[in-house]
Amino acid sequence: MKTQNIVQALYSLTLAAAIATPVFAQDAASRARVDAASTPTSPASTISSTTGTNSNQAAATADIGPAATPRAGTILPAPDRTSAAGGTISGSLDVSHAVSAIEGVETNDRDKLLGEIASRESSVDQQVTSLKSKASDVKPDVRDAINSAWSDYEKAKARLDQSMQKSRTTAGPEWERFRSELAADYAFFASAVAGLEVALPN
Secondary structure, eight states: HHHHHHHHHHHHHHHHHHSSOOOSSSSHHHHHHHHHHHOOOOOHHHHHHHHHOTSSHHHHHHOOOOOBOOOTTTTSBOOTSSSSSGSGGGGGGGGHHHHHHHTTOOOHHHHHHHHHHHHHHHHHHHHHHHHHOOOOOOOHHHHHHHHHHHHHHHHHHHHHHHHHHHHTTTOOHOOOOOHHHHHHHHHHHHHHHHHHHHHHHO
């Protein structure tokens, strides 16, 4: 139950980070269409259907831990694996510290940053895919919640992939503007991962 509360808290925190991060769309109309197509279902509905928790119940406060220092040769800070939050899949994305790091990256470190984000995305994808494959013998309502959360996850992943692909061709002032969009899409992905963790049985 403690782990479930931690994941729920991370879901709230990552969703808040996604909302708070400024997004500078190059094409407002097309960006609006992408957002409309890839908006996750509300945390309350996912949590209620899988845990029976009242939708108004406050999530437990996760032990996010102090800001981590990037390892030598890396851009994104390594999450604190000793903290309760650091032991979850979504916690491994360390969204609050990662967003700050992404927004401060200069053009000459762009490709290195994108490689690190892609590596984290790949690791997360392997873990959630493994968990989903084990969740075969569940009740119909839980199965529906998992399928809904998985759909949200796939949309958020596609959105982050698209953002990374666009980022590879940006430089200078354009990159400085676009990296905030990349940071927002990273936070959006982390939010979807946390939502999926809530839906999947322990």
